[in-house]
Amino acid sequence: MPSLTTIAFDADDTLWVNEPIFTDTRLKFEAILSAYMTIDSGLEKELYAVEIRNLQLFGYGIKGFTLSMIETALELTDYALKGRDVERIIRLGKEMLQHPVQVLPGVEEVLDELENHYRLMVITKGDLWDQENKIARSNLDRYFSAVEIVSEKDTATYAALLKRHQLTENELLMVGNSLKSDIIPLLDLGAQAIHIPFHDTWAHEQLGSAQINGYKFPRLTSISELPGWLKENAGYRA
Incomplete structure (x- = not known):
């Protein structure tokens, strides 16, 4: 060379470090949805599918990931997701953006x-x-x-x-x-x-x-x- x-x-x-922050947030996201449904391995696949579907619109990054979490939660709860839980998901995204490097x-x-x-x-x-x-x-x-x-x-x-x-x-x-x-x-x-x-x-x-x-x-x-x-x-x- x-x-x-x-x-x-x-x-x-x-x-x-980057991906472990996303992994930890996914676990917190699952905890929020556990009040609405039984959590299994399918939830991560559903979230991933929504992320990929949204890439052309939102691109890569935490903001697009946060919007995809909200969209996934609405779809999986048949739009029964409460406003305070939407706020909790938004807060997860803000915490990611403010996470120490x-x-x-x-x-x-x-x-x-x-x-x-x-x-x-x-x-x-x-x-x-x-x-x-x-x-x-x-x-x-x-x-x-x-x-x-x-x-x-x-x-x-x-x-x-x-x-x-x-x-x-x-x-x-x-x-x-x-x-x-x-x-x-x-x-x-x-x-x-x-x-x-x-x-x-x-x-x-x-x-x-x-x-x-x-x-x-x-x-x-x-x-x-x-x-x-x-x-x-x-x-x-x-």
């Missing part, structure tokens, strides 16, 4: 080391205000020369970002936890990507082996391994 100049990082569940272990140390050798970027998707707010509250923004918040992370989006930042495919390395959003689109473009799995991943971001297109790519157990991997495989830029 002698031409590598730029490392781009996914944000949610790569730089800081928990930077993952090793992230700051790795960024502190790599900023001396590479140009560092963030490429993340979701609600613009929420993502900007999390980046600011994380105190990591000082490491990044560019922050790109996009509505989708696919080959077309990445190709446009490469053009905007005047990068060739060989000059960019993407680091993230989602095979669907952070790894496969880059490999489809002929670029480079490193997968760092996270223990809690939204179903929409998961891919089966048949969807990986036979690609082979580096997989690290934590971000702390990234500098060592770069030294061995890319060499540090002076």
Whole structure:
């Protein structure tokens, strides 16, 4: 990887904790609905189906998730959901938006080391205000020369970002936890990507082996391994 100049990082569940906040909120959502119905595994599937149905309208992020919880609750209770419980669901969304940003272990140390050798970027998707707010509250923004918040992370989006930042495919390395959003689109473009799995991943971001297109790519157990991997495989830029 002698031409590598730029490392781009996914944000949610790569730089800081995200999906566990959604998981915890889903459990609180189930508790609210338990007053109306027997809770089983079908509730999570119903909520997920509504989320996916609404993606084209609301996009990714907490606000769309909150609206999808309300819509799911109304449908499953046959519109018997009480106003105070609608308010409780809205409050869940507000709590998510105000949740402290928990930077993952090793992230700051790795960024502190790599900023001396590479140009560092963030490429993340979701609600613009929420993502900007999390980046600011994380105190990591000082490491990044560019922050790109996009509505989708696919080959077309990445190709446009490469053009905007005047990068060739060989000059960019993407680091993230989602095979669907952070790894496969880059490999489809002929670029480079490193997968760092996270223990809690939204179903929409998961891919089966048949969807990986036979690609082979580096997989690290934590971000702390990234500098060592770069030294061995890319060499540090002076």
